[in-house]
Amino acid sequence: MSEARTPVRSTGKGAARQTVAISFAGFNRPWAAWIGDRLERRGLRVVYLRWDAPPDQSLTGLLRDLTLAGGRTLILVSEWYFQLGPRTHEEWNEALREVVAPDPDRFAAVSVTNTTVPSATAVLAPVDLTNMGAEEAERRLLDRLDVPLDTRISGDVTRPAPRFPASMPDVWGGVPRRNTRFTGREPLLNDAYHLLQNSEPGAGVLTLHGMSGVGKTQLAVEYAYRFGSEYDVVWWVGSEKRVSYRRLLAELAPQLGLSTGPEYGERLRAVRDSLRRGEPYSRWLLILDGADEPEQIWDLVPTGPGHVIITSRNPEWSEHNSKLLEVPVYARDESVAFIRRRAPRLTETDADQLAEALEDLPLLLDQTAGWLNDSDLSVEEYIGLLEGGIDQDVVKVSADFPLAFQTAWSILLNKLRETVPESVDLLRLCTFFAPGFIPVRLLKEMSHDDLPEQLAGLLDDPLLWNKAVNQLRQYSVVRLESHEGALDETAATGESIYLHRMVHQIVHKDMPESDRGEFIDVVRRALAEADPGRPTDTRNWDAYAEIVPHLKYADVLQSKDRKVQTMVLNCLRYMYFAGEYTSGVNLGARALRTWRRLLGESHPRVWEVTYHYANLLRSAGRFQETEALERAAVEHLREEKGESDLDHLRMAGGLAADLRELGRYDEALEMSQWLYAAYRELLGDQDSRTLNALNNIGYTVRLMGRYEEARGIDQRTLEARRLLLKGRHPWTLFSEVSYATDLRLLGRYAEAESAQAKNVREYRMVMGRDNQDTLRAEHNLAMCQLRGGDRAAAGTLLTRVLEGYERKLGDTHVLTLAAAVSQSCFAREHGDIDQAREASESVIARYEMLLPEGHPFVIGARANHALILRSVGEREHAYAVAEEALAGLTAALGESHPHTLGCAINASALRNLVGDAEAAADLSRATIARAAETLGRTHPLTLSARIAHAADLRALRDRQQAEKVEQEALSDLAATLGPQHTHTISARSRNRPYWDFEPQAS
Missing domain, CATH: 3.40.50.10140 (Toll/interleukin-1 receptor homology (TIR) domain)
Structure with missing residues (x-):
């Protein structure tokens, strides 16, 4: 018993x-x-x-x-x-x-x-x-505990219960394996826990900061395992570079069950939106490891009900809404406990002496104690080596490193050379990759022909390779955890290893000059051979995202190897399509500067990199810089190769795009027409480059307010693309949107909506619901619905489009801003006026940051804001803003441009409101004449001017003439839009019409 x-x-x-x-x-x-x-x-x-x-x-x-x-x-x-x-x-x-x-x-x-x-x-x-x-x-x-199973369960049974520790959170990814030698740090772990738990929703961001080798990453790993049962999602993201950060965070999308397209930029925005809303999970923990440059990723750090832990050497994270918790070196008792567990043969006195000599730095303690345990060297003898090995000429690698570090590493490297010398070669190869996770499998997968003799054996012999990797692992020089959460078996093959930044720097500095050239060449070749070769194919983007962070450390820009240079160009192209504009601009600038010096100002590769760099600059909104760069390139290529050279024509096309973005429409049109003629002569009417040039003419003409002319050009482009590329090609679908937009701007609302609705269905099927071109099509459909009178459908779709653009392109892209303008105008008339005002002010600020003063988009956004000021009762302020906008649009676009005419309709109303009825009537009368000449007597904008003029005449007490003008306008409205159209009904009720500025971004 x-x-x-x-x-x-x-x-x-x-x-x-x-x-x-x-x-x-x-x-x-x-x-x-x-x-x-x-x-x-x-x-x-x-x-x-x-x-x-x-x-x-x-x-x-x-x-x-x-x-x-x-x-x-x-x-x-x-x-x-x-x-x-x-x-x-x-x-x-x-x-x-x-x-x-x-x-x-x-x-x-x-x-x-x-x-x-x-x-x-x-x-x-x-x-x-x-x-x-x-x-x-x-x-x-x-x-x-002899507690009966049938004991009544008491308390709040609805409160969240801790997860059973043997079960993982619903989503768990990328977290390194738990360090079974983790020691101490209890106060830090408790402080981190309470700082996060007590934070307000949306403010749960904590940065663990401290010098290299102090154990920030290990502390974050332990936090994930120790407190992971309190989260539904735990996700680890290597954050050394923006490119890798975006890719790894985007990989969370399918784990959260989010429905997105294949592009990781799109997945990234869906992830951020999901975390912000706390759907489907509100208890999430995101760990951003190695984020030493806040400016690289601060704008992408998710907010919401969950928590973010950042590990960084940089305390400037406090400027980006993060709490700080400094991670110091070990306390002495922690050092002693750790050393004795790492090296059981050492006594407590030995451990204390070693900790003092190595200044309690965890990384150094780990590596030194590991090999001391296998050595017959005493601690006193080792400390003697440390003290005797430092001379006055030794320069510290970094202010982050303790004084003894370089000598300690020299001793360890000597130990590695004596046992498995190939491990030192492997370590040195790794320093030509970026620190952190290193895809050394690329070295194994590359062609091994013509390898340096000392590396050939290492890369050709699997047994020797594994022996070298295990030797580095034994002394904690590298870790084998996979940043993609690979199984242990995969990690054990050494296909991806982790090299600490501190170790990376000291090994790189210690390398003999005779090895540098051969080793860096091998890594460059490995990266070049890993290039999939098709940067426009989204299926290859993961491969490019893996390559890009290593370009700097392999110093690929200094290579004259054609394959390496092609890889650089492909990476730039990938960064352009994937939306990695900031990183792409930085790489492009360095490549242009370096290749000009290395290859000469007129080398074909220099023109190639100039083209890609300019595309990235333009996409980043730096239009004036792009225009200066491409203008100089166009002039040089014209002199060197002639006007008909394809490189010159391609660069000129970029310059025309810059001019359009800067609002210099006349210059852009002249250049686009010349380009179209040149392409027709060289390539014929049915080449895709010729049709692209024709498309650009149509876009420019539309920006200039010549809507009927734009419709004709866009129809020709559409029909030609249907013949050449077939109906569901992305460029054909793009032309369908342009054509439907023209119809809408011409007031042919029913035709426009019918064409656009069909196009949206095609886009969703071919490109996916969240593709940026699908969103462009949906934006136009929403505007068609709004103009056609279906306000409910338009409002729902406008909200979806804006949210989609913000996720995919960010807050300052021209397409996002165009959608924000539409949303603000809709909110003004059919929603929350305070929300509309806040959105409008935000749009103006972003436009002012992005575009030069005097740009039509900036002025148009201000014209819209005048209507909001009118709605909240600030009449005098609204009047001043409207008059300034009218003068600005007249100067920028001319007095007969539809935007200027629309602004004049608004300005006449505000003149009336402030008591200047005569000036209001003069303006609305002149606007009718110009609108009829530009757009026709029955165009909706002209009809709005006629209704507005009738109101101005009534203010002047000229009731007879007002009645005549109004009745004629109402008759034409009923005939043009229908007697039950919202515009007709509104005019019949004597609601004065207003005009909304709509930026035509493409």
């Missing part, structure tokens, strides 16, 4: 509830939280006692102190519990026999480990909770 156990009870007099004190190592906090929750829900009082065993305190005394909480003490048995101190198993056996054995009913235990623990633990009679489900684990727990 088994001996009866005393049930859980309170030993304190008058205690209202039974008490259980849970004693646990910090490493096992998830188990303590789960067990405590299970007990509290059954009415027990739980006291949490995180176990610590300072080496200067008696283990017996510490165990006796556990009983002071009253009730029963439940110990969570794990190797971590017994390693703190560290204490030997004999010490533990002695203490357990002395404290627990005489009064075993005061203690109970559960085991959450499968490793060997002190033999005297048997006195605790632990029950095993591993390798089973939550229900069975709870049954065993309650049975061990």
Whole structure:
């Protein structure tokens, strides 16, 4: 028969509830939280006692102190519990026999480990909770504490419960394997936890900052495992570069069940939106590792109900709404405990001396203690090497590094050379990749012909390769965890290794000059051979995202190898299509500068990189810089190669695009017409480049307000593309949007909506719902619906389009701003006027940042804002803004441009409001004449001017003429738009019409 156990009870007099004190190592906090929750829900009082065993305190005394909480003490048995101190198993056996054995009913235990623990633990009679489900684990727990299974569950059963520790969060990715040698840091972990838990929603961002090698990443890893049970999503993102950050964060999209297209820029924005809304998960933890340059990614850090942990050497994250928690070097007792676990042969005195010599830096302690444990060298002898090896000529690699680091590394490298010299060669090769995760499989996959002799054996012999990798791993020089969360078997092949930035720098600096040229050439070749060769194919984007971060470290721009240069150009093209504009501009600028010097000003590769760089600059909104760059290139190419050269024509096409973006429409049209003629002569009418040039003419003419002419050109382009490229080619679909837009601007609303609705269906099927061109088509459909009178459908679609653009292109792209303008105007008339005003002010600010003063889009946005000011009662202010906008549009576009005419309709109304009825009537009368000449007597804009003029005549008390003008306008409105159209009904009710500026972005 088994001996009866005393049930859980309170030993304190008058205690209202039974008490259980849970004693646990910090490493096992998830188990303590789960067990405590299970007990509290059954009415027990739980006291949490995180176990610590300072080496200067008696283990017996510490165990006796556990009983002071009253009730029963439940110990969570794990190797971590017994390693703190560290204490030997004999010490533990002695203490357990002395404290627990005489009064075993005061203690109970559960085991959450499968490793060997002190033999005297048997006195605790632990029950095993591993390798089973939550229900069975709870049954065993309650049975061990003699709590009946049928005990009524009390308290708030709806509150979130901690996850069963043996089960992972619903989404878990990229987190490195847990460091089983992790030591100390308890106060830091607790501070991090409370800072995040107590943060306001949307403000849960914490940066762990400190110098290189201090253990920031390891602290973040431990946080993820220790507190991961409190999250539904835990996702790790290497954040050294914006490109890799975007790609790795975007990989979360399918894990969250988000429906997106194949482009990771689109997936990234969907992820950020999902995290911000907390749908489908609100309890998420995102860890951004190695984010040393806040300016690279601060604008992409998600906000929402979850938490973000950033590891960085840079405390400037405090300027980007992040709390800071400095990670110092180890406290001395932590250093000693860590060294003795890493190198059991060392005594406590040895560990203390070593920690002092290495200044308690965790990375250095890890590497040094690892090989000292395998060496017969004493700590005193090692310290003697450190002290004797430093001379006055040694220059520290960085201010981040302790003084002893370079010498310590020299000793370690010598050890590596003596055992497996190829491991040093592999390490040096790795320094021509970016620090962090290094795809060394690219070295194995490349052609091994003509390799340097010292590397040929390493790369050709799998056994030697694995031996070199394992040697580096043994001394903690590299880690094998995969940043994509690969299985252990994959990581063990050494296809991707992790090299700390600190190690990367010191090894690179230590390398003999004779090796540099050969080693860097090998890495350049490996990167070039990994180039998929088709940067426009979204299926290749992951491969390019992996290559791009390493270009700088392999110094690829200095290579004259044609394959390497082609790779650089393909990477630039990829960055353009993937929306990596900032990184692409930086690479393009360096490439242009370097190749001009390396290859000469007129080398074909220089013109090629100029073209790609200009595209990226223009996409980043730096239109004036792009225009200056491309104008100089156009002039040089014309002189060198002649006007008919295809390189010259391509660059001239870019210059025409710059001029359009800058609002210089006359110059853009002249150049586009010349280009079209040149392409026709060289390539014929049916070449896609010729049709692209024709398309650009149509766009420019539309911007100039010549809508009928634009319609004719766009119709020709559309029909030709249907013949050449077929109906569902992206460029054919693009032309359909242009043609439908022309119809709408001409007032042919029904035709426009019919054509656009069909086009949107095609776009969604061919390109996906979230593609930027699909959104462009939907934006035009929403405007067709609005003009046709279906305000509800238009409002819903406008909201979707704006949100889609913001996710895909960001807040300052011209397409996003165009959608924001439409949304603001809609909100003014049919929504929240305060929201409309805020949106309008934001749009104007972004336009002013993006475009030069005097640009039609800037002026038009201000004209819209005047109407909002009118709506909130600020008449005088609205009048001044409207008059200034009218003068600006007249100067920029001419007095007969539809935008100028629309602004004049608004300005006449505001003149009337401020009491200048005569000036209002003069303006509306002149506007009718110009609009009739430009657009025709029955165009909706002309009809609006006629209705407005009737109102001005009534203000002048010329009722007879007002009635005549109004009746004629109403008759024409009914005939043109229909008697039940919203514009007709509104005019019949004598609601004065207003005009909304709409930027034609493409």
